[in-house]
Amino acid sequence: LFLSSFQDLFGVSMVVPLMNLHIKSLGASHTVAGIIGSLYGVMQLFSSTFVGCWSDIVGRRYSLLACILLSALGYFLLGNSTTVFLFAISRVPVGIFKHTLSISKALLSDLVSERDRPLVMGRFNAASSVGFILGPVVGGYLAEFEGGFYQTSFICASIFLLNGGLVWMLPWSEENTSNRDHYQDKGTNSFSAKSNHDLHLNSATNSAVTNRSFFQSPWVQVAAVLKKIKGIACSNLWDVFLVRFLMSVAILLYYSNFTLALEERFGVKPLFAGYLISYSSALGVLAGCLLGPITRLYQHNTYRLLLHSSTFTCVLILLYASALNIWMVILSSTFLAFSTTIGRTCIIDLELTVGGNEASGTLLGVGQSVTSVGRIIAPVLSGIAQEFSPCGPPSLAVGLALVAIVIMNANKQKYRSHGSVKLKKQ
Template sequence: MLLKHRLYVVYTISFLDLFAIGLMFPLLYPHVRDLGGSHLTVGILGSSYSAVQVLTGPLIGSWSDIRGRRFVLLNTLFICAICYLLLGLTSSIYLIFVLRMILGFIKHTQTICKALIADLLPMEKQAAAYGQSSGYGMLGFVIGPVLGGHISEMNNGFFYVCCFTSMLFVGNILLTLFIPHIPTKHDNASNNITVISLLSTMHKEFLRALRELMKINWKIYWDTFLMRFMFGVSVSIVHTSQSVYLKETYNLSQVYIGYTISFLSIVGVICGLSMGKITAMFYKDDHNCLRRIYHSFCAMAACCFGFYFAPNIYIYYTVLIPFSISSTILRIVTMELMISKSKDDEKGSLSGASNSVMSIARFITPLSSGIVGDIFGENAVMLSAFVPPLCGSFLCLYCTRKSRV
């Protein structure tokens, strides 16, 4: 029973973390635009945050291996609470940039939650726990944008949202106190840990991971990784540009922007839960996954055209449904295709490499979108999202023809 309670503490931390992110997600970029920032400024802000997240993930992971999950979680959550409070107090774009870099460096709550689950449960029970943790987190991301949109409509609404977000991190600090310290192999030497030893551990882990990746025959997987990259770029363009696009094109308030983002998440969750039935009904003989991927890429490309030509917000919402469905199918099925090709001892490395590919897509997209937005306007940014899925559909046709030869 004690173990079950600890797991629910981890699930609650995951929920509150993505709830906090959901509160801020639709507000930050429009806020920067209101302060006088250009599309390029918004793009640099998004790209630099993603880059720092990718680079510091292994560092925070190594730190938690050495000092323990509880210690690292308490410290990182405290810094996050301070940063979000300061984010609401400042009107300087430069200070916002600095605070976002700090948050990008230390905010890896979801990663530490997954590590906690691995510490608490045996291997055979971890998959179900990861699924539950992800489900609670997605629920937070559905609720967050709606509530954040309503609060932001008040006078000094952005400040109140930042304060509320900071309070959520304080709540997670209190919850973390209920998680016991799990001993690590470094406990006896914890007082002698230095930055050099931490970086040395990170360096060894990096080299070990690199050796594992070098063993994989990447000629087999290049097409799947390219498909995931194209899908990641298109989805990232829509997600990072959507708040500014809806505000500038349809004059939508933050409340309705929040509802839009939550609606997109709900459709994605429903589609994910229905994937088994969708496959059984329409794709029984699609054993190599290519037909599902091809149809999804075509639908996504058509939806991106639909976003650009939508005459009103109601048509935009209608197009949003197949876009969310196709992006969810691509996220699941491209991973299924990769795993189906892999050997048992390659699955972990492939999963990690796949996450890196998606991170690269999230890194380059905000910057490129900012440049396109400043030169051609925000409408052109949404239109540019159709190019990657169009290329992805041609790649699927090539792979299908190649498999028949």
């Protein structure tokens, strides 16, 4: 799965930086290019919850394979897009089904214990980040050749087909057995009474659904998906998702005008800003590898680690917003790479701990939708804040991060600090 995640983002990051240039070469205006780009985000927003929930209903194997193959189809169509219309059509299957990483995380959550989950998720994110760092370099090199974009798209589609083969070869029978044993060992201790009522499925039902529901009527699957989403909506996870939303928007605001702000405040060229972003990305990979020792230092208390990392992130963004020289920016970027990587992993682990592994696909899908909403709102907030000052977006980010910290402190009585985070019985 680590290799699959590396190849996934490696292939995608080869293509994404070249897409704007390609669609403009097809004769599209800036407005049309922006609308098509937004179309992908909107489809991701509405599809992530449903696809994640669908993976809980039909099982990880069929849902992951379907998403991989349909994403490969989208990139294959992209490689044949000689008109703006074909380009837009090629984004539809990718926009709806490019949730391969989310389902892979749900599968990892099924396979590992709560104690080991932050470590495994950190390594998974590190592998993905390495692919995201290397992909643009290879894509930029291939773009120098004639027809480079089409070649890059076909290579990306081939990578997804290869990933499909890797997923097919996974020992699924072992995964199912491990998954059932994991649920039975955990029992109901990690759920609140309300979450348990809404989200917990008994093992017999879960086994039957996993084995047979892929071949059931689509209407039966849709009804099961809607029922599962209703269970999430009625659960007590609102504070976790709200914290994820606020911190996501805060980080997006930090990066929204990063290059422009460095140029206006310190006279730094965009090339240096690019190097600084790449430097931060590389440190993020290192942070993912260090999650094991860090979680052991916190005695696997995910909630406390999330609270501290969010507080540290808030302080670092404040340091960047008030920086007097470029060295303060470099210092804040260095440590921010660690705090944001740890925070992203902890919020996912907290969602799964509170909500339960049996709804992991749904939970990760909802979380992805929450982040997608942030991606839609952040550019608007950034534009308004920049009307006042280049430091406006990071200053607003500090305010949002403070609200998230206050929410976590206000709801800490729901949690017990005994090892992994668990909801108190009601």
